[in-house]
Amino acid sequence: MPAMNMLQALNSAMDVLLDKHPETVIFGEDSGYFGGVFGATQGLQKKYGLDRVFDAPINEAAIAAMAIGMAAKGLKPIAEIQFADYIFPAFDQIISEMSRLRYRSAGQFVSPVVVRSPWGGGIRGGQTHSMSPEAFFTHIPGVKVAVPSNPYDAKGMLIAASEGDDPVIFFEPKRIYNGPFDGVPDAPLSSWAKHPKGEVPEGHYRVELGKAEIVREGEACTVVTYGTLVHVAVNAAEKAGIDAEIIDLKTLAPYDIETIVASVNKTGRVVVAHEAPRTSGFGAELAAQIQEECFYALEAPVFRLTGWDTPYPHAHEWAYFPGQARFIRALQTVTEAR
Amino acid sequence: MSNGQSRFHVPAPPFRPGDAPDFSHLDLQKAGEAKRPDPLTAPAKMTDLAMGLIGVLDHNHQAVGEWDPRLSPEVLREGLSHMVLTRIYDARMLKLQRQGKMSFYMKSLGEEAVAVAAAMALEKSDMVFPSYRQQGILFARGRNIVDMMCHCISNSRDNLKGRQLPVHYTWAEGNFFSISGNLGTQFPQAVGYAMACAYKGEDTIAASWIGDGTTAAPDFHAAMTLASTYRAPVILNVVNNQWAISTYEGIAKGDSPTFASKGLGYGLASLRVDGNDFLAVYAATKWAADRARKGGGATFIELFTYRADAHSTSDDPSRYRPKNEFEVWPLGDPIERLKNHLIGFGEWDEERHEKLEEQMTALVVKSYKEAESHGTLHDGPLSPTHTIFEDVYATEDWRLRRQRQDLGV
Numbered sequence: 001m002p003a004m005n006m007l008q009a010l011n012s013a014m015d016v017l018l019d020k021h022p023e024t025v026i027f028g029e030d031s032g033y034f035g036g037v038f039g040a041t042q043g044l045q046k047k048y049g050l051d052r053v054f055d056a057p058i059n060e061a062a063i064a065a066m067a068i069g070m071a072a073k074g075l076k077p078i079a080e081i082q083f084a085d086y087i088f089p090a091f092d093q094i095i096s097e098m099s100r101l102r103y104r105s106a107g108q109f110v111s112p113v114v115v116r117s118p119w120g121g122g123i124r125g126g127q128t129h130s131m132s133p134e135a136f137f138t139h140i141p142g143v144k145v146a147v148p149s150n151p152y153d154a155k156g157m158l159i160a161a162s163e164g165d166d167p168v169i170f171f172e173p174k175r176i177y178n179g180p181f182d183g184v185p186d187a188p189l190s191s192w193a194k195h196p197k198g199e200v201p202e203g204h205y206r207v208e209l210g211k212a213e214i215v216r217e218g219e220a221c222t223v224v225t226y227g228t229l230v231h232v233a234v235n236a237a238e239k240a241g242i243d244a245e246i247i248d249l250k251t252l253a254p255y256d257i258e259t260i261v262a263s264v265n266k267t268g269r270v271v272v273a274h275e276a277p278r279t280s281g282f283g284a285e286l287a288a289q290i291q292e293e294c295f296y297a298l299e300a301p302v303f304r305l306t307g308w309d310t311p312y313p314h315a316h317e318w319a320y321f322p323g324q325a326r327f328i329r330a331l332q333t334v335t336e337a338r
Numbered sequence: 339m340s341n342g343q344s345r346f347h348v349p350a351p352p353f354r355p356g357d358a359p360d361f362s363h364l365d366l367q368k369a370g371e372a373k374r375p376d377p378l379t380a381p382a383k384m385t386d387l388a389m390g391l392i393g394v395l396d397h398n399h400q401a402v403g404e405w406d407p408r409l410s411p412e413v414l415r416e417g418l419s420h421m422v423l424t425r426i427y428d429a430r431m432l433k434l435q436r437q438g439k440m441s442f443y444m445k446s447l448g449e450e451a452v453a454v455a456a457a458m459a460l461e462k463s464d465m466v467f468p469s470y471r472q473q474g475i476l477f478a479r480g481r482n483i484v485d486m487m488c489h490c491i492s493n494s495r496d497n498l499k500g501r502q503l504p505v506h507y508t509w510a511e512g513n514f515f516s517i518s519g520n521l522g523t524q525f526p527q528a529v530g531y532a533m534a535c536a537y538k539g540e541d542t543i544a545a546s547w548i549g550d551g552t553t554a555a556p557d558f559h560a561a562m563t564l565a566s567t568y569r570a571p572v573i574l575n576v577v578n579n580q581w582a583i584s585t586y587e588g589i590a591k592g593d594s595p596t597f598a599s600k601g602l603g604y605g606l607a608s609l610r611v612d613g614n615d616f617l618a619v620y621a622a623t624k625w626a627a628d629r630a631r632k633g634g635g636a637t638f639i640e641l642f643t644y645r646a647d648a649h650s651t652s653d654d655p656s657r658y659r660p661k662n663e664f665e666v667w668p669l670g671d672p673i674e675r676l677k678n679h680l681i682g683f684g685e686w687d688e689e690r691h692e693k694l695e696e697q698m699t700a701l702v703v704k705s706y707k708e709a710e711s712h713g714t715l716h717d718g719p720l721s722p723t724h725t726i727f728e729d730v731y732a733t734e735d736w737r738l739r740r741q742r743q744d745l746g747v
Contacts, residue, residue, distance in 0.1 A: 025537065051537060057567060062526050062560035069530025069544075072515070073465075075537065077530075089556070096520045097527065103729045104518075106499045108510035110732075141730050165732035210735065254735035 003193040004200040006177045009151035010040045010116075013158040014078060016204050018048045021076055024162065027056045028063060028080025028116075037082055038118055038177060060086055064093035067113040068101065076162055077113050084119040084171055085131040098167045099142030114161045114168045119147065120228050120275050121307075121321055122175030122185075126314035132227075132276035132307070137169045138253045138285065144168045145253040146209055149176065149230040150197035153250060156207030163206065173227035183232030183324035185317075212256035214263065218245035221269035221334045224260055224286055226250060229273050229322060236327035242335055244271075252282055260286070261293050268299035269334040273322055278306040300337035305330040351586035351659070359660045361668045366642075369393030369615070370403025377629035381607045388598035388608035391642060394617035399678040407459075407621040411685035414676065417458055417478075417616050418686070419694060421450040421673050424474040426698045427483065430706065431490060435504075435651050439714060440491050444505045446471045448614070448646030448664060451672035452547075452577050454478045455619035460545060460627055465535075467515045467528035467546035470505050471577065471645075479512045483705040492720060493713030499721040499728070522552040525561035525574060529636070532572035533564075543630040545573040545623075550597055551582025554590040562638065566604040569635030573626045574606075576638070577613065579645035584658040601638030613643030614672040617679075642669065723747045 004012060017024045026041060032055035035042030045053040056063045060081055067077035081087045087094075094115070101111045121130030137145045144166050148154040154172065161168035175181050179191045192198030216234050220243040223233045230248045237244040245263050249255055264270050270290055272283040287302040305322050313320050322330075353359040367390035375384045396402050409417075428445040435443040446453065453474030457466070466475055476486060488495040490504035498508055508516040515531075518524055528546035535542040552558060553576055565572055576597050580587050587597075594600055601608030607629060611622045619641060626637035646664040648655050655661075664671075680686030713719040724747035727738045734742070 057563050059556075059560050059563060061556055062564050065523065065526030065557065065560055066530035066533065066564055069527035069532070070534040070537075072527070073531045073534035073538070075534045092520065093523060093526075093557075097518060097523050101516060102732070104498065104501055104506075105508040105510070105516040106497060106501065107729045108497075108508050109516050144731070254737055257736060 001199040001201055003198045004151045005179065005192045005198070006151045006154045006172065007038055007040050009155040009200045010158055010172065011042060011044070012200065012202065013155040014041060014044055016159060017162050018044060018052055020204060023074060023076045024078065025070065025075055026053045026078045029056055029058055029082045031055060031080045036080060038174065041080070060090035061093050064090035064098060064115065068093060068098050068111045071111040071113050072109050078162055079113060079115050081115060081117040083129050084117040084133050085128045087117055087133060094143065095140050099140045103142060110165065111167055112165050114158070114170050116170045116172060118174040119171035120173045120175055121312050121317060122181060122228060124314065124317060127311040130312035132274060134171055134252055135276060135280060135282045138282055142167065143253065144209055144251065146251050147171045147173065147226045148250060149173065149227055149248050150195065151192050151200050152197040153207050155200055156205050157209060157250065159204065160206040160208050164209065168209070175228045176231065180231040181228055182235035183327060185323065209251045210254050210256060212250055212259040213248045214245060214259065215248045216244065216246040218243040219267060220244055221271060221331060222247065222263040222267045223271045223273060224249060225273040226252065229275065232322070232324060232327055233273065236324050236331060239324065240328040240331055242331045244331055257289065260290065264290055264294040265297045268297050271303045271305055271330045271334055273305040275307045275321060277309045278304060279309050281306050300334045303330050303334045349588040351588065353660050353663070355656060355658065355660055357660050359663045359666050361666060364668060366668060367391040367393070369396040369612070372403065372405060374404035377625050378632055378634045381602065381605055384607065385602055388602055388610055389596060391610050391612055392618050392622055393612040393615050394621060395615045395675050395679055399675060399682045401617055401679065405618060405621040407617055407624060409617070409620065411680065414680055415686065417454055418673065418676050418680065420454040420474060420477045421676065422694055423477050423698045424450045424454065425673060426695065427702050430702045432651065434706065438716065440504045441715060442504050442651055444470050444650045445647045446473055448671065449577060449579055449643050450474050451616040451619050452613045452641045452643055455616045456545065456575070456623040459620045459623035463513060463542050465513045465515060465531055465542065465544045467524035467544060468517060469547050469549060470517055470519065472547050473505065475514060476507060476509065476512070479514065481509055481512055483701065484708045487706055487709035488712055491709060492715040493709070494719040494721060495712040496721060499725045522548050522555040522557040525557050526564055529561050529564040529570045529572050532570040533568050536571055541631050543571040543573065543627055545575065547575040547577055549582055550576060550578040550580070550587045551585060551590045553597055553600060562601065562604040562606065565636035566606050571630035572636045573623065573630065574636060574638045576640045577643060578640050579643050581645045581649070581659065583649040583653055596640060598638065598640035607637040609637065610640045610642060612669055613641030614669040614675060616672055616676045
């Protein structure tokens with residue numbers, strides 16, 4: 001099986017979708033001829049033509065609305081929002097239109113659009129190229145929210161998202177486009193070629209949304225996280241010598257409650273982790289649900305490891321990012337609590 | 339350093355309650371004067387159409403000029419009938435709302451031609467993305483009136499399962515898109531839909547309507563940019579009925595000479611049309627549809643009209659504008675004008691008109707009785723409660739399943 005990084009895997013997913021489904025169209029700012037600012041759509045316009053992969057004007061609301069209209073006519077649009085930080089002009093079209101069209105029309109019209117967007121920090125992007133706005137979207141009934149953490153999942157989940165019947169906000173952790181990240185900023189970059197999930201089949205396959213994966217089995221505590229922090233968590237557990245069970249959530253809406261509950265009931269201790277700010281972050285939902293379902297199994301308070309309630313800083317990025325040192329402290333705190 | 343010459347400026351309408359409205363300041367091009375270019379003409383070669391006013395029916399109710407669509411008396415009577423039905427339906431529904439039979443209502447009084455003539459000029463296969471004041475389209479496309487009423491009173495037969503405010507219709511079978519309620523969101527969606535029609539190689543086009551106030555919204559710019567960039571087969575209509583709830587058109591228009599002129603900067607074919615002239619609305623829509631189907635791309639149309647009643651049942655227009663504005667509105671009443679046109683060449687008379695009104699009133703009254711037999715918002719039966727958890731996603735996930743169980747349905 002070929003080794004692919006996440007961008008190559010996403011590109012391969014879109015290649016498969018364009019080849020298999022004539023109704024697939026792809027557009028976004030710089031997504032056409034140039035192939036996107038990160039290169040996710042590189043070569044696709046050349047291969048499939050201007051009608052199927054094209055540049056959109058700098059108007060995210062227009063991009064989302066165009067996708068909704070196309071989907072209502074039976075196309076399967078994959079729209080790229082250049083950075084998750086830029087998605088807010090499209091917010092009304094997503095929250096009031098895309099998410100509700102099936103509901104408000106009682107199933108007469110649907111808008112199964114995929115909105116792809118590079119997400120998260122760790123690339124010195126400053127406050128406008130680093131955000132993790134997933135909690136805004138998990139709060140919207142009617143959209144699914146997915147965050148893959150590796151090339152294999154990225155491809156399979158994007159195919160599953162586009163072949164599904166619901167709108168999907170598909171956030172791509174850009175810090176790990178080119179290789180997994182252990183949360184230590186100065187360490188040398190590692191490559192997906194050395195990671196088992198960097199092996200990606202060429203053809204069509206799906207990784208269904210709504211299913212989490214236990215990426216490391218353990219007994220001492222549970223870590224529930226997604227995206228870049230999955231790798232930070234695995235490395236922190238190894239480094240600290242703490243036998244953590246690490247759950248890669250993959251889909252945030254709807255999230256896989258069964259996998260979480262089974263693990264927390266086993267370990268009794270849990271860290272929920274994300275890069276986004278703490279207050280009203282997705283970790284708050286996870287913590288609330290875990291205490292409702294696992295209260296009598298818990299042996300320590302649920303620990304929220306998150307970004308701070310500040311905008312994402314530029315120069316002090318690594319003081320904001322929940323990196324290896326903070327992760328180790330979190331694991332120690334929950335496992336040592338008595 | 340300041341020279342003290344800049345001025346903070348907030349525009350205000352010429353007339354407020356208590357003033358005697360006088361529209362003689364409006365410089366309206368006379369019916370029949372506007373030229374009718376070939377529909378594939380380049381926008382830059384017909385910019386005058388955005389500044390003037392396309393009209394067909396003159397002051398003597400004669401059809402004049404190049405834009406006369408030369409419709410048969412049968413088609414004209416059909417249009418008149420749809421407009422009369424729209425008006426009678428609206429009046430009846432307002433009365434029922436006042437009696438507490440529904441939560442909310444919005445009439446289209448004075449704007450019947452905008453919806454009915456456009457719908458008749460389009461093919462029934464063309465997808466319409468209306469705002470909330472184009473119910474005339476539904477009558478023109480033959481929707482069952484009982485079904486419309488069942489939606490408005492949110493009963494067990496509401497095809498939207500009680501999820502939408504009254505008047506926010508959806509009718510996929512009639513190619514009538516879901517009305518949002520958030521203003522202008524449908525404008526760029528219509529462009530995307532039209533692009534998909536072209537992508538699929540179909541002759542189908544899309545048409546959308548917003549009000550004058552919504553031209554200020556970001557989605558207006560989104561739609562106009564998309565329509566121009568991708569030469570989408572779409573008709574983008576602005577119904578300039580002079581009022582956005584209580585806000586007069588000038589707050590959205592600024593110093594633009596006309597709303598239609600806003601289309602020129604986007605490179606769109608832009609027409610300003612007498613919206614109270616059935617023949618003009620029909621002809622302009624037909625021209626734009628022809629342009630779209632022949633690959634000429636989008637057309638932007640300002641329909642110059644007047645909102646003769648309140649925005650909705652939630653506001654009282656006598657608090658922000660003179661009561662008699664519609665009476666002195668220089669472009670008259672669309673139903674009266676078409677009626678007089680037909681009478682003028684012997685194809686209609688007062689007696690037949692009265693009979694038509696009686697028939698339509700009877701139809702509306704009878705339909706409401708039938709609609710009410712399926713329940714009302716206040717007394718039920720409504721859609722079963724468990725349906726509130728349906729259609730959120732294609733399939734119910736664990737969160738909705740548990741919440742439905744919590745509610746015990």
